[in-house]
Amino acid sequence: MAVLLLAEINDGVLSVDATAKAVSASTSLGDVTVLAVGATAADAAAEAAKIDGVAKVLVAEDALYSHRLAEPVATLMAALAADYSHIVAPATTDAKNILPRVAALLDVMVLSDVTAVVDADTFERPIYAGNAIQTVKSSDAKKVITFRTSTFDAAGEGGSAAVETIAAGDNPGLSEWVEDKVAESDRPELTSAKIVVSGGRGVGSEEDFAIIEKLADKLGAAVGASRAAVDSGFAPNDWQVGQTGKVVAPELYIAAGISGAIQHLAGMKDSKIIVAINKDEEAPIFQVADFGLVADLFEAVPALTEKL
Amino acid sequence: MKVLVPVKRVIDYNVKVRVKADGTGVDLANVKMSMNPFDEIAVEEAIRLKEAGKADEVVVVSIGVKQAQETLRTALAMGADRAILIIAADDVNTDIEPLAVAKLLAKVVEEEQPGLVVAGKQAIDNDMNATGQMLSALLGWSQATFASEVDIDGDKAVVTREVDGGLQTIKVNLPAIVTADLRLNEPRYATLPNIMKAKKKPLDEKTAADYGVDVTPRLEVVKTSEPAVRQAGIKVESVDELVTKLKEAGAI
Ligand SMILES: Cc1cc2nc3c(=O)[nH]c(=O)nc-3n(C[C@H](O)[C@H](O)[C@H](O)COP(=O)(O)OP(=O)(O)OC[C@H]3O[C@@H](n4cnc5c(N)ncnc54)[C@H](O)[C@@H]3O)c2cc1C
Secondary structure, rough: EEEEEOOOOEOOOOHHHHHHHHHHHHHHHOEEEEEEEEOOOHHHHHHHHOOOOOEEEEEOOOOOHHHHHHHHHHHHHHHHHHHHEEEEOOOHHHHHHHHHHHHHHOOOOOOEEEEEOOOOOOEEEEEEHHOOEEEEEEEOEEEEEOOOOHHOOOOOOOOEEEEEEEOOOOOOOEEEEEEEEOOOOOOOOOOOOEEEEEEEEHHHOOHHHHHHHHHHHHHHHEEOHHHHHHHOOOOOOHHHOOOOEEEOOOOEEEOOOOOHHHHHHHOOOOOEEEEEEOOOOOHHHHHOEEEEEEOOOOHHHHHHHHHO | OOEEEEEOEEEEOOOOOEEOOOOEOOOOOOOOEEEEEHHHHHHHHHHHHHHOOOOOOEEEEEEEEEOOHHHHHHHHHOOEEEEEEOOOOOOOOOOOOHHHHHHHHHHHHHHHHHOEEEEEOOOOOOOOOHHHHHHHHHHHOEEEEEEEEEEOOOOOEEEEEEOOOEEEEEEEEOOOOEEEOHHHHHOOOOOOOHHHOOOOOOEEEEHHHHHOOOOOOOEEEEEOOOOOOOOEEEOOOHHHHHHHHHHHHOOO
C-alpha cells in the first residue's frame, strides 16, 4: 500500500501544520509520498521532505498550478493515482475543492473529514455536525480521503525524504484566477492556535469586535467568530468556526456572546478547555463550557484582558 | 440559459439528532425534514438569476425517496419552474452517496442541457461536501465551490469563493458547476399563494433505473455511534475567579 498526500501550499509556502497532521494520519496506511503542487513549490517540497514519516516528495511546479485551481490539480492527481492505494489531504477548503473531483475522476467515493483510521479500508467520520460518528468501510479499489486536522497530532520534524520533480499534467483550461482578498495578520493561524477567542452576535458590531481582538492579542490567540457574527459583518468569513466553517481544538477556547448552536459547537467542542461568557445563563454554550461566566461581555472581556 | 439546482431532503437543521441505540444510524422517525439549507441558498440564487434576466428557466431535481417530492414542492413554491424527482431508494434511512447522485445528475444534465448548475456546498446530514465537485468532474466542466457571490458575464461566470485564507475570485467557463456557501444570499420564504401555485407546476417522476445508474453504495456503514459527550463544568462568579481557575488549570 502507498499513500499520495497533497501538501497544503499557499503561494509557494507549505502549511506545515496541516500537512504534518495529514502525514501522521496516513502513516499506518503505507509509505507516504507528498505531492507539492504550485506555481512555485520547490521550497515547500523541501520543507515537506523534513516531515517525519514522509518517504518521498514529488514536486510539480508550473504556472498552471498557481492558486491551485481544482481542475488542473485534480487532473494531475488522477494521472498519478495508479501507483497509490490511498490519495489523501488535510481537510482544508483547498483540498475539499480538489479531492472530491479526483475521486469522481477515478470513479470512487470520497471520504471527507475523516477523524480516525480503523484499518486500510475502514474510517470514522463525523456526520450531522458531529452529532454522530459514522464508521464506514470502503469497497473502492482506491480510497480518496480528507483528514480533519484538529483530531490528529502533527508529525514531527527530522525526515529527509528524496525530492523528485515531475512534469506538469494537462491543462483543462476551464477556469482562471482573478484575485484573492486575504487579510494579513500577525496572529496565529486559527486551526493551529493554542488559544482561540471567539465572538458572536452578542458583540454587536464590527467596531466592538476590537474588544475580542484585544483579549486575543493579550493571550497570543487566534480570533474566531460565529456564523451570526460573520453574516452581520462583524468579522471576516475566514474566522467562522463551526460545522461549515473551521474546526478547531485548541488548549483554550473562549466564546463571548455566542449562544452555542449545534452548528457552532461542531467546530469547537473538542477544545481542551472551553470558557463561555454570556449574559444569558440559559445559553446552551454553558452545557459544554468548563468555566462559564454569566456576565455582560462588554464588562467581562475588557476586565479579563486587563487582569491577564 | 437554463439553471439546474439539485436539492436534498434532510433532517431540519434545528432538530437535535439522536443516534439509534442499536448503532444502525440516526433516528428519523417523526423527525421534521426540510430542504438542505445550502440547497435553499442555491435555489434562491437560481431564481435571482432568472429575475435578473440572466436565466430563463430554473429546474430543480431531487434524488432519494418518494417523500423528496415535498422538498421539490418547496423549491417550486420559492419560484423554480419545474421539478424532477428521481426515486433511488424506498427506505428513508438510505442515503444515496454523492458519487451516485453526481452520476444521476450528469444524466439529467445530458438531457436538460443547462448552462449552469447551482448546488449547495454540503448536505448537513452526511456533511460530505462532494456532489458538486464530483458532478463537475464527470461532466468535464469547470467548478466554483463555496460561492459567496456569482456574476454571470457572457459565457463566463465570475465567482467569489469563501476559502480558508479569506476570499478568492475566479472566472470559470460556462457551463459550470457552482456550489453555494452560506453568505451567497438569504433565501426567501414561500408565500401561501406561491405554495398553492407550486402544486400545479410540473413534477416529473423517474427512477434511478430509468437512467441506468447503479446507486449501490461504495461505503458500507459499519456502525453509527454517539460522539464523546462533554460534561458541563462550573459557573464562576467573577472575572477574578475565572482568571484563578484558568491559572489552576494551566490554561494561561
Ligand atoms: C446550514 C447551516 C450552517 C451553519 N454553520 C454554522 C457554523 O459553521 N458556525 C456557526 O457559528 N454557526 C453556524 N450556523 C448558524 C447557527 O445555527 C447559529 O445561528 C449561530 O451559531 C448563532 O450565532 P451566535 O451564537 O453568535 O448568535 P445568537 O444565537 O444570536 O447568540 C448570541 C448570544 O449572545 C449573547 N449576548 C448578547 N449580548 C450579550 C452581551 N452584551 N454580553 C454577553 N452575552 C451577550 C446572547 O445571550 C446569546 O446567547 C449554521 C446554520 C445553518 C443553518
